[in-house]
Amino acid sequence: MTELGHHTESVSTGTAEISVVVSEETPPRRSRNEIAYFALRNTKLVIGLTVVLFFLALAIVGPWLTDAEPFEFGFPTGQPPSWDHWLGTTAPGQDVYSQFVYGLRASFVVGAVAGCVAAVIGMAVGFTAGYRGGVVDDVLSMLTNVVLVIPTLAVLIIVSAYLSVTSLLGEAVLIGVTSWPWAARAIRAQTFTLTSREFVSLARLTGRRGTKIIVSEIAPNMSSYLFLVFILLFGSSILIAATLDFLGLGPSNVMSLGLMLNLAVSNAALQLGMWWWFIPPGIAITAVVGGLYVMNVGLDEIFNPKLRRT
C-alpha cells in the first residue's frame, strides 16, 4: 500500500486486534504545548489515563489502608462486603480487599517488567532488521515470523509448568521473552521508512556507526511510536499473566489477580454465589487493560493528526 503513503500493522496483543498506524510521513516534532492541547482535548486519552491512574493509585495506596495480609487467615469465612471487610472474605477466611490491592500491585509489576523486556528485545531485533536490511533482515524476519506463529499461551503453559515459576520477575521475564515478535515487526516496518530518509543518509555519510545512528537519529523520531508499542505490550502482558496465574502456573506465594480467580473457582465461589471474590479482580484486569488500549488509540490520534476526528 505504498501508494497511500502509509501502511498499517495489524497487531494482536493478548486479545486485542489493534491497528497501530505506521506513518511514512513522520509528523514534524510538535511543540509541547501543542501536544498538551490535543492531549487534554482527546476524550479517549483522558478516559483511559484516568482509569489506569486510578488503579495504579489503588495499587500503591491500597495496601496502606489495611492491616490484613493477603495470605492471612482467621477472619470470618465467606462474608459478603461489609464495613470490616470492604470486599468481603474468602471461603477459608481471608480478606479479599487486601488480596485485591496486593494483586493489583503484582499485575502492574509484571506488566511493566514484561513490557520492558519485550520492548527491549523487540527494539533490538526490529531496529537491526529495519536498519541493516538485506540478509540480516531476512534472517531476523524469518526468526520473528517463526516465533510469531507459535501460540504464545501454549508455549508459556508448557514452559512455566515445568520451570515452576516462583517469582513475579521470573514470570514477567518469561512473558516478555515470548511476546516480542509483533513489536519487532512493527518497529522494523517503521525503521524501514525512516532509514530511507535523507537525514539518515546524511548521518551515514558522516561515518557514524550503525548503532549510534539508530540510537541518536532513528529512535528519537519514533519515540511516540515506541511509547505506543510499549503501552500495548504492557497491557497484553497483564492479560497473559492473569491467564497463567489463573491456571496455577504463576508464582503461588505472591497474590495476583489471576490467582484470586483461580482460588475463587476452585473453592466453588461461583456455585456458592461469592461474587465479591472473583468479580473485582476480573473487573480490575479488564479496566486496566481496556484503559491502556484506549490510551493507546488516543495517543495515536494525537501523534498522527490524520486520525483525528474532531
Next chain:
Amino acid sequence: MTRYLARKITIYLLTFYVAVTIDWAIPRLMPGDPVDGLIARLHADSTASQELHGFFTESFELDQPLWKQYLNFWWGLLHGDLGPSIAYVGSSVSELIWAALPYTLALLIPAIVLSYLAGNRVGAMAARRKVLDNTVLPVAYVLTATPYVFLALLLAYFVAFQWELLPVSGAYDFSVQPAWNAEFARSFLSHWILPFLSLFLVSFGGWAIGMRNLIIYELEADYANYLQALGAPNRLVRKYAYSNAVLPQMTGLALALGVIVGGALVTEIVYGYPGVGSLLLTAIQNRDYFLLQGIFLFIIIGVLVANFVVDLLYVVVDPRTRTGLQGQQ
C-alpha cells in the same frame, strides 16, 4: 503468487521443524521421573513397585539414549504414532487427541470465523455512523480487554449458576448417549453455546475495533478524498475502503490465531469442556511427556495449517499477490 506462497511454505516448514524439536526437548529437560509418579498412582507395594518401574521405563523407551529417542520421535511422527500416554496408561496419545479434537474445533472454528466476519461488519458500520461508533466502540474495547478467563467465568456465573439457564461442564448431558437424535443435538448445543459465546465475544471486540480504525484511515486517505471530490457516491468509496481495509485484517487474522487458540484452551478448562485444553491441563499435571508433546504438536500444526489457509484466502482477496507485485508482507 508462487513466490509468495513458496516463501510462506518455507517459513512454515522451518517453524514446524523448530517447534517439533523444542517440543521434544522441553519435557525432557525437566527434572524427575514420570514413571515414579505413575507407580505412586498405582499404590503398589515395594516389591511390586520396583518391577513395575522397570517394566514401564522399558515400555516407554525412556531408557534409550537421548538422540535415539529424538530420532524415534520423528519416525513415529511421520507414521502418525505419537507414542503411548503415561498418565492414561493403555491409551495412545493420538487416540486421546483425536477424541478431544472435535470438541476444540467445534468451539474454535465457528468462534474464529463468526467473530471475524461479524466484527469486521460491525466495525465498518461503526466507522460510518457516529452514533453507532459511540455505542459500539466502548463495548468493543471492554470486550477485547476482558481476559477470556473472566468472560467465561462471568457467563458461567450468571447464565449457568444464578439464572440456571444453561449447564456447565461436559460436552453433553451425561444421561444422554451420543447418537444421531434431536435430544443429543440439543444437549450438545446447550453445553456448547456458553464456551462458544465467551470465545466469540472477546474476539469480536478486537476485530470490530481494528476494522473501525482501518476504515477511518482509509476514508481519510487521498484516494477517498479524490473520489469524493469527483462526486462519487459514498457507497462506492466505502466499498473501496472496505476492500482495502480487509487486507491488513486478514494478516491480523493469521496473527490472532495463536491468541484465540490460547483463549480456547483456557475457556475449555473453565467450562470443563472435554477438548484439547482440558487434555493439556491433565497432561501437565501428570507430567505426561508423550501427551504433552502430542498436544503441542497438534496445536502447532493446526495453527500452521490455519495460517496457510489464510494466506491462500489472501491470495484470493488481494490481486497484487497474484501478479507478483509487492503486496502486504
Next chain:
Amino acid sequence: MATRRKRRAVGAVALVVALTTVASLLAVGGAGAGSQSPFALPRAETLYVSGKQWGPYTNFNPLRPDYNTGTVGLVYETLFRYDPLKDKFIPWLATDGKWVGKTFKVTLRKGVAWNDGKPLTAADVKFTFQTGKLAGSQYSTMWKTGLSSVTTKGNVVSFNFSGTPNYQEWDFNLYSIPIVPRHIWSQYSATEITTGNTDDTSKQVGTGPFTYAAGAGGSQTLQYNRRSNWWATKALGERMPMKYFVDIHNTSNVASLQNFLQSKIDLSNNFFPGIDKQIGGKIVTYYKKAPYMLAANTAWLVPNTTKAPLSDRAFRRALAMSINIDRIVTADYGNIVSKANPTGLLPTWSKWIDKPQAAKLGFKYNVAGAKALLAANGYKDSDNDGYVENKNGSDINLRIIVPNGWSDWMTAIQIIADSTKAAGIKLTPAYPDFNGLVDERNSGKFDLVINNEKQIGNTPYTYYDYLFHLPIADSQTFANFSRFTQAGAAPWALTLKVNKLKSSNVVAAKKVHSQIQKYILEYLPAIPLWYNGMWAQYNTSVWTNFPTATGKGLQNTPSTWNGYLNMTGVDALANLKRNN
C-alpha cells in the same frame, strides 16, 4: 467483481462453519463406542454416582490397581467383605474361613455363577491367588512373606504357609483380592494379567450384581446394568434396587457440585468445598452434624527426618504444637473433617488406641508451649526477623508441599504456614505437580509434605508399616517417607510382631499396639493432622435410605472409591429405596 468473489469467499466460510459443527457432532457421536443404550436411561431406575474416576475409563482389569469405578464390587467380588464400622468380616464368595495350624482353609460358597453361566469353583480361587506370582502383580508380597502353596479339595481352598503367617496382611487380602474366572483368564499372558487387559470390555465376566454395559476411554460415563441371577439374592436376600448404575467421570469437583445440586447425581463421593452450607433438606450426609462424613484416612504432615532441624524430635514436637489444626477443620473444611487423634489412628480402630497414653503423651495446640520448647532446645531468633534459626545459626525456611490442584490441601498448608509463624517457625508453601511431588517425596529431597495414602482397613498395621517400615531404600515408594530411623529397629520389629498376631488375640495385641503408639507419640515420625472424610453426599430426590449414623441397619460405607464397595459399599447400594 471483487464483491462476487468476496461473497463466494464468505459463503465458503459459512459452509466451513456449518460443516465443522456437523462434523464434530459426527465425531462425537461416533465416539459413543460400546453404547448399548442409545436412549436416555429411565431416571427412577438409575443411580447416578460421581467422585471416584478422574482419569479416563481405561482400566477394566480388577487385578491391577486403579481400576475403573465398580470393577471390583459391582462386577468382580472378593472371598470376604469387611465392615470397618463393626470390625466384622462378612462371608461373601466364601462361607467360612479359618486357620488350621499354618493353613488357612476357605470354604467356597456353592451355587455362585459367573455372569456367563459357568459356576464358580475352587480352581478359580486358586488361579486368582497364583497370579500373585507373576511379574508385575500387585499381590506378590504374600508369596514372598510366607504363602507357599494353594491347594483345593472339592470346594475347600487351602492356603499353606511356611513360618508364622502375616495374619493382618492376610486378612486384608481376603477382602481385597477379586476372584477372576479361570476359564477366561487362563488364556491371557502374564503381562496381560498383571498390567494389561485394560480395555477389553467384552470379557467382563464376574460374579457380582452388575454387568458392564457401556462407556470406555474418554466417555463421560461408565454404565453397569443389573444382573438377573446374582447369587446373593437367593443366598442372602440381597437385591439391587437400581436397574442401571452410572458412574460419572469427574472433570472438577466444582463441576460435579453443580450437577449434584441440580439432582442429576444421587450419590457423590466428590470433595465439595462449602458443602456444609448446603446440607439439609434433600442433601444428606452420614452424620447430621459435624463432621458429617466418616473418617477414611489420616492426613499426616510428613517431615523429612534426615534434614535438620526436622531431625530433632523436639523441633518436630514444637512444630506440631504450633499448628492450628482447628482452624483447618473449620475454615478450610467447614467442619466436614475432624481433628486427628495424636496417634493418628482412625476412629474405627478405637479399641486398639491406648487412650490414657495418648492423652498424656500426645501433642496439643499450644503456641506458647511451642515457643518455650524451641527456646529450651537452642532455637533462637537472633536476628529478630520473627523466625527462629538453626542451632548453628543458619536460617530455617522449610518448604511444605502438596500436589498442585488439590485446593483444600493447598489452603491447608497456607493455614499451617500462617499459624506456625506465631511460634517463629518459617514455612513456605509450594504446589508442585503431582509427579514432581512424588519424586521429591520418594527421593528424600522434600522438607515437609502432606500425605494420606493409607486408607481405613481391618488393621492399624498398615499405619504402623507406613510410619516405621525398614529398611530405607534410595527411593521410598510406599511407606516411611520420613525415612525415620531414630528409634532404631524397635518400632519396626514391633510392627512386624503386630502383623503376626491374630486379631482374636486381643490382650497380647493391645500390649504391642500400645508400645508402638508410644513411639508415635514421643518421636513424631509424622504429625497427624486431621481425618480426611469418606466424602459422601446424597441427593435424596430420586433415591433414599442412604447410609447414616442413625438409620436402622444403614451403617455402611457410602463410597464407590476403590476398596470401599468390597467393604460395605455393596450393602449401602442394596439398601437404597426409591423416593416416591
